[in-house]
Amino acid sequence: MSSVVHSAVQPFPVVILGGTTEAASLCRHLEQDARFNATLSLAGVTRAPHLPDLPVKIGGFGGVQGLKNWLQENGIRAVVDATHPFAATMSHNAATACTDLALPLLRLERPAWQPTEQDNWHAAASLAEAAMALANPGGWDKTPATVFLTTGRKDTRPFQDAPRHHYILRSIEPPDEAALPPHTTLITARGPFGLDDELRLLRAYEVDVLVSKNSGGDATFPKIQAARILNIPVIMIERPHPSPAPVVATAENALQWLLRHQSASTLRDV
Numbered sequence: 696m697s698s699v700v701h702s703a704v705q706p707f708p709v710v711i712l713g714g715t716t717e718a719a720s721l722c723r724h725l726e727q728d729a730r731f732n733a734t735l736s737l738a739g740v741t742r743a744p745h746l747p748d749l750p751v752k753i754g755g756f757g758g759v760q761g762l763k764n765w766l767q768e769n770g771i772r773a774v775v776d777a778t779h780p781f782a783a784t785m786s787h788n789a790a791t792a793c794t795d796l797a798l799p800l801l802r803l804e805r806p807a808w809q810p811t812e813q814d815n816w817h818a819a820a821s822l823a824e825a826a827m828a829l830a831n832p833g834g835w836d837k838t839p840a841t842v843f844l845t846t847g848r849k850d851t852r853p854f855q856d857a858p859r860h861h862y863i864l865r866s867i868e869p870p871d872e873a874a875l876p877p878h879t880t881l882i883t884a885r886g887p888f889g890l891d892d893e894l895r896l897l898r899a900y901e902v903d904v905l906v907s908k909n910s911g912g913d914a915t916f917p918k919i920q921a922a923r924i925l926n927i928p929v930i931m932i933e934r935p936h937p938s939p940a941p942v943v944a945t946a947e948n949a950l951q952w953l954l955r956h957q958s959a960s961t962l963r964d965v
């Protein structure tokens with residue numbers, strides 16, 4: 696991994712808002728870099744997450760005011776919002792807090808997937824709109840359909856409004872039963888899932904439609920490839936509003952941004 700970087704000046708205090716592979720990758724760069732005093736912040740939703748060799752804060756801040764207090768108490772000089780593209784509340788809170796405190800903020804976000812000519816995507820602006828597309832009698836060709844629901848075990852409630860279909864839900868940890876649509880088959884499995892796994896699942900359950908967030912990245916892309924190969928339509932939930940912060944797609948570019956702010960602050964401090 697990255698080589699050790701020494702520093703003659705006070706390390707620059709930064710926080711990485713994480714929960715993604717991009718955040719983990721940036722942390723690996725910062726572990727050996729004495730120019731930074733980096734903290735990784737996690738929401739605490741994943742049991743036994745992989746932790747970097749850095750200080751880690753686990754759990755929410757308590758809204759915008761809680762975040763502002765924490766940033767000030769810890770003397771943070773720059774923030775990288777590397778949360779998931781659908782973690783809209785945390786991104787919004789980070790943007791508001793950084794504006795109020797005049798702190799530099801960067802968004803580290805993987806690019807969205809783009810459809811090809813072989814894909815049959817139906818865009819939905821939200822989970823509720825995706826559920827509405829399935830609920831609407833004229834909106835979906837086949838009723839009941841077998842729906843592979845891959846939006847995450849915490850995002851099933853809106854699909855209770857489209858109760859006629861048969862849902863397939865795959866998760867590591869059990870979902871809240873009260874939030875499931877009535878006809879749901881649960882598959883307990885831990886990824887990553889390759890293309891062969893996804894093809895097998897779509898065929899075995901005779902899936903008619905796949906519902907997915909446009910998360911981007913490689914880790915969950917095989918399900919989209921499998922739907923393309925089997926000519927299965929995808930209800931693709933678009934990302935929430937983009938962050939007002941400048942955006943980079945890679946940990947390396949985020950490190951460059953941090954270095955620019957660290958250098959500028961060193962020059963100001965001498």
Ligand SMILES: NC(=O)c1ccc[n+]([C@@H]2O[C@H](COP(=O)([O-])OP(=O)(O)OC[C@H]3O[C@@H](n4cnc5c(N)ncnc54)[C@H](OP(=O)(O)O)[C@@H]3O)[C@@H](O)[C@H]2O)c1
Pocket residue numbers: 712713714715736737738740754755756757758759761762777778779781782783784785786788847908
């Ligand atoms: N949404 C997804 O589809 C998805 C998928 C994979 C991973 N994740 C990761 O899972 C976490 C939770 O996602 P979510 O969609 O529930 O987020 P969210 O709706 O944007 O955030 C809900 C609350 O969780 C806390 N939180 C979120 N991210 C945090 C972080 N990195 N550090 C400290 N507190 C954080 C904040 O609590 P306070 O207001 O108390 O500060 C926030 O208000 C995120 O870190 C995200 O990167 C999300």
